[in-house]
Amino acid sequence: MNFATLRAYLAAKPGAVEDFPFDHVTLVFKVGEKMFALVATDVDPLRINLKCDPEKAEILRDCFPSVLPGYHMNKRHWNTVVLDGSIPDEDVLAMIDDSYGLVVQGLPKARRPV
Numbered sequence: 001m002n003f004a005t006l007r008a009y010l011a012a013k014p015g016a017v018e019d020f021p022f023d024h025v026t027l028v029f030k031v032g033e034k035m036f037a038l039v040a041t042d043v044d045p046l047r048i049n050l051k052c053d054p055e056k057a058e059i060l061r062d063c064f065p066s067v068l069p070g071y072h073m074n075k076r077h078w079n080t081v082v083l084d085g086s087i088p089d090e091d092v093l094a095m096i097d098d099s100y101g102l103v104v105q106g107l108p109k110a111r112r113p114v
Contacts, residue, residue, distance in 0.1 A: 001089050003039075003046060009093060010037050013100050015113030032111035036103040037096060038073075045084040047071070048092075050099035052079050060095070 007027070010016060015031045022028070025042035028035055038049040052060065054076045060067045061079065066086045070078025081087065081095060104112055 001046075001083050001092055003041065005089075006039065006046065006048065006083070009096060010039075015104075016100075031100065031103055031113060032107040034103045034107065036100045045082055048081050048083065048096075049073055049078050050081060050095050051077055051102045052095070052098060053102065056098070064091075 007018075010029045011018060013029070013031065013036075016036075017030050019028050019030065020026065025040065027039040027041050029037040029039075036051055040047040049070050049072075057069075057077070057079050061069070064081075064087050066082040066084050068080045068082065069075035071080045073080075079095070081092060083092065
């Protein structure tokens with residue numbers, strides 16, 4: 001998956017906002033002011049941090065060598081996914097959907113996207 005495809009998919013999520021709050025290379029996607037994806041734009045292959053249910057996070061790490069504990073994140077709740085082509089795009093998109101869903105679910109109803 002290339003950067004343009006990844007960015008377009010993330011930006012298409014309802015209520016998604018992109019920002020560079022930490023530095024000029026870490027692209028952050030938020031919904032309701034909460035992060036659901038962080039993309040390291042200065043590395044090859046690309047890496048993306050995604051929120052994940054703790055039990056599922058462990059399963060994904062066991063299934064895919066390119067799914068690692070979340071870099072600079074709570075390693076129980078976040079995974080870093082190395083986009084080196086070893087994970088089918090459909091699975092990466094499903095991980096993004098799960099991350100987005102977990103964040104939206106945790107938002108107060110008034111801050112959830114319509």
